[in-house]
Amino acid sequence: MDRSILLGPLLLRPLLLGPALIRPPLIRPPPARSHFRGGGFAPVAHRWIGAAVFVLLIALAEIGTRQGWITSLTLPRPSDVLETFGELYSSGLLWTHLSVSLMRLLVGAALGASFGVAVGVMIGLFSYVRAGLVPLTAALFPIPKIALLPLFVIWFGIDEGSKYALIAFGTFTPTVVATYGAVDNVDRSLIRMGQSFNLSWFSIVRKIVLPGAMPGILSGLRISLAIAIILLVAAEMLGAEHGIGAYILEAGSLYDLERLFAGVAILSLLGVGMSAVISLIERRLLNWRQ
Amino acid sequence: MDIRLSGVSHSYDDFEVLRDISLEIPSGRIVCIVGPSGCGKSTLLRFIGGLEQPSKGEVLQIGSPPADCLNPLTYIFQDFALLPWRSVRGNVSLVLEDHGIRGARAEAIITDVLTRTKLSDFANALPKQLSGGMKQRVAIARALAVNPAVMLMDEPLSALDSQTRELLMDDLISLWTRTPFTAVYVTHNLAEAVRLGHSIVVMSRRPGEIREVVHLDKPLDQRQYGDSDLEEQQKYLWQLMREEARAADAELVHV
Numbered sequence: 001m002d003r004s005i006l007l008g009p010l011l012l013r014p015l016l017l018g019p020a021l022i023r024p025p026l027i028r029p030p031p032a033r034s035h036f037r038g039g040g041f042a043p044v045a046h047r048w049i050g051a052a053v054f055v056l057l058i059a060l061a062e063i064g065t066r067q068g069w070i071t072s073l074t075l076p077r078p079s080d081v082l083e084t085f086g087e088l089y090s091s092g093l094l095w096t097h098l099s100v101s102l103m104r105l106l107v108g109a110a111l112g113a114s115f116g117v118a119v120g121v122m123i124g125l126f127s128y129v130r131a132g133l134v135p136l137t138a139a140l141f142p143i144p145k146i147a148l149l150p151l152f153v154i155w156f157g158i159d160e161g162s163k164y165a166l167i168a169f170g171t172f173t174p175t176v177v178a179t180y181g182a183v184d185n186v187d188r189s190l191i192r193m194g195q196s197f198n199l200s201w202f203s204i205v206r207k208i209v210l211p212g213a214m215p216g217i218l219s220g221l222r223i224s225l226a227i228a229i230i231l232l233v234a235a236e237m238l239g240a241e242h243g244i245g246a247y248i249l250e251a252g253s254l255y256d257l258e259r260l261f262a263g264v265a266i267l268s269l270l271g272v273g274m275s276a277v278i279s280l281i282e283r284r285l286l287n288w289r290q
Numbered sequence: 291m292d293i294r295l296s297g298v299s300h301s302y303d304d305f306e307v308l309r310d311i312s313l314e315i316p317s318g319r320i321v322c323i324v325g326p327s328g329c330g331k332s333t334l335l336r337f338i339g340g341l342e343q344p345s346k347g348e349v350l351q352i353g354s355p356p357a358d359c360l361n362p363l364t365y366i367f368q369d370f371a372l373l374p375w376r377s378v379r380g381n382v383s384l385v386l387e388d389h390g391i392r393g394a395r396a397e398a399i400i401t402d403v404l405t406r407t408k409l410s411d412f413a414n415a416l417p418k419q420l421s422g423g424m425k426q427r428v429a430i431a432r433a434l435a436v437n438p439a440v441m442l443m444d445e446p447l448s449a450l451d452s453q454t455r456e457l458l459m460d461d462l463i464s465l466w467t468r469t470p471f472t473a474v475y476v477t478h479n480l481a482e483a484v485r486l487g488h489s490i491v492v493m494s495r496r497p498g499e500i501r502e503v504v505h506l507d508k509p510l511d512q513r514q515y516g517d518s519d520l521e522e523q524q525k526y527l528w529q530l531m532r533e534e535a536r537a538a539d540a541e542l543v544h545v
Contacts, residue, residue: 193371196339197385197436198361207384211375288375290418 076257081265084258098266101232101243104160105270108167109228116172116224117217120179124213125205130180137176145170146234153239163235170231171224178220179213186212215289218282225274229267244270291353291362291439291472292317298337298347300330306497307333308344313491313500315440317353318470320510322483325493326531326538331476332444334498338474339363339442355439360389364438368445370425372417372432378404379413382432389436403431406465423454427461434465441473447482456515459485467511480527484520485513492530495538502530 058078064070065077088094122129123137145166152162152169186209194204236245244266251259293315300308307330315321315338323331336342337349340363355362372381379400386396404410407427417425426446433441447455459482465471477483483490490504506523513520 189367189369189371190373192341193365193367196341196361196363196365197388197432199385199388203388207387208373211373286375288416288418 072257076261080258081261085262085265088259088262094266097242097244097247100240101236101245101270104163104167104235104243105228105232107160108164108232109171109225111164112168112171112228113175113221113224115168116175117179119172120176120217121183121205121210121213123176123180124183125209133176134180137173141173141177145231146238149235149238158239163232163240166235167228167231171228174224174227175217175220178223179217182213182216182220183209185216215282215286218278218286222275222278225278226271229271229274233267291351291355293338293440293472293474294350294352295334295338296347296350298334298344298349300333300337300344300346301497309497309499311347311498311500313503315472315474317439317472319488320466320473320475320486322475322477322487322490323493324477324480324483324490324527324531325498326495326535327478328538328541329493329495329534330498331493335365335442335444335474335476338440339365341365356437358437359439360391360436361385362439364433364436364441366426366429366433366441366443366446368448370417370422370429370449372425372428374417377414377416378409378420378428378431381417381428382435385432385436399435403434406434406468407431407461421454422450423458426450426458430462430465439472441471443473443475445477446475448477448479455479455482462486463510463513480524480531483527484523485515486510490527492527495534496541501534 061070061075062078065072065075085094088097119133123133124130148169149162149166152165156162156165190208190212191204194208199207232243233245233248236243237249240246244263248260248263248267251257251263295311295313295315298308298311299306311334313321323334325331333342337344340349351362373384376384382400382403383396386392386399391399400413401410404413407430409424409427409431412420412424417428420428426449429446447458450458463486466473475482475486484506487506488510490506492501492504493499494501504523504527508519
């Protein structure tokens with residue numbers, strides 16, 4: 001408690017009351033517990049909440065469509081979607097569509113990501129490469145890659161080639177940007193340490209720069225792979241017999257909402273799966289982080 | 291191997307940092323360099339180790355380093371500079387791998403240096419699990435592994451709390467007593483300088499010049515925390531530096 005606040009009236013009192021100075025008893029407030037104000041702003045893991053939100057939304061859709069306040073034109077009944085999915089699975093078509101899609105995704109994303117990491121590291125290490133390629137990357141990044149599909153068809157053929165190229169090209173640019181950013185952010189004092197111990201240039205790159213850039217590269221890969229899934233569907237919509245994208249397009253043109261949603265659900269699961277795989281890699285490779 | 295600096299001057303553009311530094315670092319001695327912040331003492335250390343080049347003057351190595359020396363001029367940094375993704379053992383083996391030392395030979399060296407720095411039980415720990423003092427001991431172990439002719443220590447204890455600093459000073463003294471090494475020890479802490487230095491180079495504020503070189507004859511292993519003669523020396527050094535430090539503190543940072 002600030003004493004001067006209590007003293008203030010005491011000092012004034014002689015003026016008001018004249019010489020008869022009477023000290024009033026000091027009134028202390030009762031002790032109060034100090035407030036806790038340091039909470040929040042720290043993410044806490046609540047695993048089940050994410051699942052609960054999904055379950056709640058799906059349950060809402062199910063109840064709505066059953067009771068009729070959601071018409072079947074607006075939203076398919078989740079149980080019907082599940083049934084369609086079951087049919088897809090038992091007819092073996094699921095695997096037909098999924099296998100070609102996964103193949104395209106794997107080849108395209110692997111090509112794009114590995115070239116992207118390689119070019120990104122080069123940009124990070126050599127200032128001439130940086131001067132030459134950073135503006136080019138900036139020019140390529142905002143191009144909607146889907147717009148280039150006709151061009152890719154001419155360059156790489158109407159078959160798988162153009163689809164691989166589209167996905168690879170789409171994953172390439174974000175990977176490049178993430179990678180050279182990550183290389184730039186490697187602790188310079190560690191590189192200086194490597195030099196001071198006479199490590200070779202190649203050793204410094206392999207043992208200090210690359211592991212140091214790994215967290216940034218992996219978080220860039222998360223974004224790149226999501227883009228790869230989007231482009232996969234786009235490529236399959238523009239000319240493919242099989243694949244999740246073709247399946248969704250066909251269902252859409254027939255206004256078969258159950259099949260459309262089944263296809264979309266597969267894509268979502270694919271995205272969740274990809275993200276889980278990257279999390280796993282992160283946990284394995286980056287356990288050294290604080 | 292001795293080190294001789296002759297007429298080392300340096301300026302960044304027209305900004306003079308060091309002026310005409312001539313200094314002898316004799317083999318088997320610890321030379322401390324003290325001075326107010328920004329006097330260029332860390333820059334001087336980078337010249338000695340060849341991480342930067344002075345604009346004038348030269349750094350000479352006199353005599354050849356011992357035959358089994360892998361990296362004659364070896365640094366110990368203030369921020370430890372450990373690779374966080376490598377274990378204690380991995381951080382030491384990093385500096386051996388490039389010299390083709392692997393397997394049993396590497397294992398022998400690593401075991402030896404970890405024993406000397408009392409880290410044997412922590413060989414597989416990651417840096418994030420270690421305290422600041424232990425991290426710096428790992429860095430010292432890594433430096434010992436290459437058997438350096440001269441250790442270049444850039445404020446090695448400045449990132450540690452004062453108790454840990456005392457413990458590490460004792461460790462450094464016992465390391466030196468067992469096998470004397472040559473070291474250039476840059477610090478702004480005068481207590482460290484009088485405990486560890488055979489000679490103490492006092493620098494002026496920017497542009498850094500040598501103001502005085504103080505020699506201490508008392509053997510390292512007889513110096514204790516709070517010795518009155520060391521306190522006297524420390525007072526003397528502070529009186530040399532006081533005005534410089536005050537003036538340096540009042541200067542604008544030149545970016």
